[in-house]
Amino acid sequence: MIEKITFTQETGTNAKHEVTVYALSTCGFCKSCLKFLHDKSVQFRYVYYDLLDPEVKSALKEELNEKYKERIMFPFVIIDDKHVVTGFKEDKLITLLELQ
Numbered sequence: 001m002i003e004k005i006t007f008t009q010e011t012g013t014n015a016k017h018e019v020t021v022y023a024l025s026t027c028g029f030c031k032s033c034l035k036f037l038h039d040k041s042v043q044f045r046y047v048y049y050d051l052l053d054p055e056v057k058s059a060l061k062e063e064l065n066e067k068y069k070e071r072i073m074f075p076f077v078i079i080d081d082k083h084v085v086t087g088f089k090e091d092k093l094i095t096l097l098e099l100q
Contacts, residue, residue, distance in 0.1 A: 019044035
C-alpha cells in the first residue's frame, strides 16, 4: 500500500537518513515536526494521512501497525525503515537523525 501513496518530497542538505512522516493536515504537533525537519535541513518525505482516501487510510494503518508494531499517533515518523517516533519528540529526533 505504501508504494501507491504519493508523498511530498522535501529536499535538505542533511540526507544521512531516509525519513518518512505521516502527518495530519490539521495537527499542530505535525506542523511543528515538519517545520523542525525543514529548519534542520533534513531531507524527508511526508503525506497527510487525513487527506488520503478512506480505503487507503485503512490499509495503510493496518500495514504500519503490522510492520512497526507501534500505535498509530501523529506525526508518525519512520527513520531508515527501522526507528519509529510517534508524536513530535524533538530530543528523540535530534538523537536518531544525528543533528548534534
